[in-house]
Each structure stands twice: as C-alpha cells, then as structure tokens.
Amino acid sequence: MIVKRTGRLVVLAAVPAAVFLTVGLSGPALADAGKAYQIDLAQLNGSGAKGTVMLSLKGRQLTVQIESEGMVPGQPSAQHLHGSTKAHDFHCPDASDDTNGDGILNNTEATVDYGDINISLTTSGSTEAASGLAVDRMPVADKQGKISYKRTIPVGQDVVDSIKNLHVVQHGIDRNNNDKYDFEGAGKSELDPKLPQEATAPTNCGEVKGAAVGSIPVGGIETGGSAPQGASAPTATMAGAAIALSVAAFGAVTAARRRVSAVPVRKNTTGGAA
Template identity: 70%
Template sequence: MSKRPGRLAVLAALPAVTLLTLAGSSPVFAAEDTPAYQIDLEQLNDSGSKGTVLLSARGTELTVWIKSEGMVPGQPSAQHLHGSTEGHDFVCPDASADTDGDGIINNTEATVHYGDINIALTVSGDTDAAKSALAVDRMPVADKEGKISYKRTIPVSQDVVDHLKDLHVVQHGIDRNGNGKYDFDGAGKSELDPNLPQEATAPTNCGEVKGASVGSVPVGGIETGSGATATGVSPGMMIGAAGAASAVAVGALLVVRRRAAAKAGAVA
C-alpha cells in the first residue's frame, strides 16, 4: 500500500508534459501550453483517400503536418482548414450530402456540413481564404504513388488557436473517370469556378479533431510509420524531444521513490 501513493505522486509531479501517441509511432511529449490536435482523414466521394494530420499551436503560430495517400498522382490537391471560430458545430459530410443526386458531393454541398474555409493550406505565400482558396498552383502535389507530405508553420489569429478543436481539415481532388488527371469529362465544371473541372475541387477526404493532445507528429507513413518523413520533420528530432521529456519523467520518478523509501525507513 505504501508504494501506490508514490506512483500517484509522480503523475501529479509532471503536469508540464503530455504524452502524445499514434499507432505505430514513438511517443512524443508536448508542453501543456502548446495545444495539439490529431485528425484522421477519411475518404469522401469513394476516393479511397486517407491520412493523418497534426495541428500544433505555439502562440499565434500554427504548424500543420499532413500525411495522406490515395490522392490523384501528379495532381495538386487544394486543402483547407474548414469550420467556425465562433463555436458552431460542423461535421464531415456523409453520402446524404449529395443533395442533387449526381453521385458526387461537391464543395458547395459539403460546406453546409464542414463549414466555410478558414485557412488555405498552401505550400507558400498567402493563406487567406478569400485570396488563396483555389490557388492550385500553390497547393501540394501528390507524388506518383498518390501520396502527399505537407508541413508548414503559418501565422493565425488568436480565434483560430482558441477554436482549433472546432475546425476540420479537408483535401480536394478526385478522379471520377479514372484517367489519372483532373478533366471536364469526369464530372463537368466546378460549381466554384467554371474554368476548373469539378474533379479538381470536389472533396476527397475530411477529418475532425479527435481531442486535445492525443496524437503525435505523423513522421512515417499512414498509420504504420512505413513511409517517408514529412517535409522538415526528422525522426531524430522527434526522438530527441521524446528522450528529453522521458529523462525528466525518470528523474522525477527516482525522487519520489527515494522520498518514499526514506519515509518508510523513518517509520520503521
């Protein structure tokens, strides 16, 4: 019985770090004052796409990591943070969102469910929704295997930081006719811009925040850690961060154990 209070004490002694884990990856520690949220991307429009996202805020700078697969090879994927910073509850759509019955959930139909674009997740330049939502020339391009690795740190408003849990990540781009590119033959013109094919703007996946501090940076492939590392993130950096935090935890544990032993000796 005397050992149990010591174990509880070490947990209470470590309020400054939170353990983040993701299936198949090494544990990573993050400071409590650095909000981190995990998002699992799930397919829309029978695209077969899936992915993992981490949103991590430090002050009013937001770092976004995305690892996705099942995208259209060699094609750009518009991607955004959707949702409200005013506390409104949005969700990822299901098949019932296809209100015109054409077999495709277009972005207008989906926006009713996942909300307006808040931030355009471009690879460079402006991220303002009004200016860059359809800036396909500055969006990530899938490799020949249909995979996207993305990392960028961008300035955001305090409202975005405060409401990260209310936002969703959506990637766009489908290949309805299976010819390996976006074209007008697959699904006609985009309702957002008639100069773009519907295939280029229809959502391919969507993900909702799972909860505060529940995921690690997706440094490997989807789910299993088998793929290439995300741009700008090295396994060594992650291991170093985890190792430093682990050392703190081990040190605190030893202190608690020594104090418990000394107290037991005094009682005896």
C-alpha cells in the same frame, strides 16, 4: 557549532535536484509547451483517399503536418482548415449531402456540414481563405498518389481557442479514373467554371480526435512558410513528477529543520554555547 552546521548542510543537500528540476519545468519549458491534435482523414466521394494530420500549437504558431494517400497522382490537392471559430457546430459530411443527386458531393453541398474555409493550407504565400483555389500553391501528389505536407502558420487567437472545432479537408477526385482532373469526369466546378469539378470536389475530411495524441507523421517535407517547429505535446506528466519531487524536497527540508531544532545544544561550564 558542529551540530548546527551539519543541520544546515542536510537542509541544503535535500533541495537542489528537486528544486532545479521544478524551476526548469515551471519556467520557460512549461510556458512554451505546445499542444498537439490528431486528425484522421476519411474518404469522401468514394475516392479511397485517407491520411493523418497533426496540428501543433505553440503560442500562435500552428504547425500543420499531413501525410495522405489515395490522391490523384501528379495533381495538386487544394486543402484547407474548415469550420468556425464562433462555436458553430460543423462536422465532416457524408453521401447524404449530395442534394442534387448527381452522385458527386461537390464543395458547395459539403460546405453546409464542414463550414467555410478558415485557413488555406498552401505551400507558400498567403494562407487566407481567398487562397482556397490557389492550386498553383497547393501540394502535388507524387506518382503513388501520396502527399507529404508541413508548414508553420501564424494564426489569430480565435484559431488557437477554437482549434478543436476546425477540421481538415483535401480536394481532388478522379471520377473517370484517368489519373488527371478533366471536365469529362464530372463537368465544371460550381466554384469556378474554369476548373473541373474533379479538382474541387472533396476527397477526404477529418475532425480533431483529441489533445496530445499520436505522434507527428514521419516523412513530412517542408513546403514553405516560416521555419517549421516540431510539435510539443503537453508536459503535464513531467510537471506532475516535478511537483511531487518538489513536495518531497519540501518535506525533507522541513524534517531536517525539525531534527536540527530537536538536537540539544550542549553548554560549557561558563554558560556559553558549545
């Protein structure tokens, strides 16, 4: 009886750490693990604006964090996720898209490359495409021309499935370098004659670099919408480690069982087991 009981203890002792670790990762932790995508914003229209964007998906909740600089100080910046969820090939434009040759890449010219608005990255309220020009709900650059933006937005499954095909565009240039949007710099916007062209022309654009790269920009501020959720990069490495440990534990269990079955059971003189 002593030999058998010891064998059972060996089997049980080999299980807990790996099994509990595997259960912890393969349960809700893995199911809820999100995906993160990085975008580097590059200037358009000679704006000098640049930045970094992190798109973090957790289920159908999309957290967008933007840190950009070189924007027009004290002015709102319309910003959007552009592109298609229907496998169309859109990308960031360049100066060659200035088809009318006026020296300014306006939004209509650029849309040929980066596609229509999919999500308006407003600070509050609707994020539908119809809010694309809601400049009163767009982030405002500080005195140094920097923008920090963070918002979590519920999205459809089509956005989740096509997130790598979407890209971020910020708008607003200062053609005559007077630190404001005015009609003298570039005339009226082709989108809305009540707005200066400077307010709607794209200032930068960026495409998704890849999955789970980089880290969330530091210094972002909550600017509205539902409670922000931190980005959660895929836990494939941890899961792999857990699986390896689980396999090792299984091997240990099997080996222990074999050792137990291999130990001869002594019999007493009356024929019963000792």
